[in-house]
Amino acid sequence: MHFTSEQRLDDGVLEREFTxxxxxxxxxxxxxxxxxxxxxxxxxxHNNGLPKADPRLVARARYTAARGYAVATIxxxxxxxxxxxxxxxxxxxxxxxxxxxxxxxxxxxxxxxxPLVDNAVPEWQTTLDALLELPGIGGPVxxxxxxxxxxxxxxxxxxxxxxxGFFAGGYVPRAQREEARKVTIPLLFLLQWDDExxxxxxxxxxxxxxxxxxxxxxxxxxxxxxxxxxxxxxGCRFLDRHLK
Numbered sequence: 001m002h003f004t005s006e007q008r009l010d011d012g013v014l015e016r017e018f019t020x021x022x023x024x025x026x027x028x029x030x031x032x033x034x035x036x037x038x039x040x041x042x043x044x045x046h047n048n049g050l051p052k053a054d055p056r057l058v059a060r061a062r063y064t065a066a067r068g069y070a071v072a073t074i075x076x077x078x079x080x081x082x083x084x085x086x087x088x089x090x091x092x093x094x095x096x097x098x099x100x101x102x103x104x105x106x107x108x109x110x111x112x113x114x115p116l117v118d119n120a121v122p123e124w125q126t127t128l129d130a131l132l133e134l135p136g137i138g139g140p141v142x143x144x145x146x147x148x149x150x151x152x153x154x155x156x157x158x159x160x161x162x163x164x165g166f167f168a169g170g171y172v173p174r175a176q177r178e179e180a181r182k183v184t185i186p187l188l189f190l191l192q193w194d195d196e197x198x199x200x201x202x203x204x205x206x207x208x209x210x211x212x213x214x215x216x217x218x219x220x221x222x223x224x225x226x227x228x229x230x231x232x233x234x235g236c237r238f239l240d241r242h243l244k
Contacts, residue, residue, distance in 0.1 A: 025074035028065035038138030039070040040243040045145035076120040149176040163242035168203040180209040187215040
């Protein structure tokens, strides 16, 4: 892991950009973190296709780090500043066109999101390995993010993840819908009731499918980007219960 830049924010959080092979990422660590008092780690992923520098993700990461967590995010292959293939660009264009036209998008999503998840999981695990070797960062590990399909797969295959917060997405590939039954860690599931891009009933069905004994659904009125800010505070309290 090679750090390429760093800055100390007003709240004492240290923000560092890094590269790990071809993987670009950002790490936020609280001022309280030290080798003798390591901070729990949160893997924070954004919706596939959005960069790690998206303002909403950065705001969530900085807030969470100020609450005493180390927070890391990376750009998935073909996302953010990473190169996109012609096939990736065409798939995104087809998806946007179909959603705007109100046409079925299931098969487009299957062919697009499924491979993204398959490619992203090993990169997140490699990043997790490297992060846990850094002084001042330790377990347990949590997941928080809007890329629900990725979070489901990681929760199934990565035993170091002890709790997860998902921003509910109705469009999740069939493979991850089946895998949801194998998820048993505590979950906090956020749902925007009027989300124009994610069918409500699909999100509710996905919540029902999770195998976790402790799972909580928070539903708020509003569209996709209208999640109330207080949910971030509630999310940190959820993480506090399970990771601290």
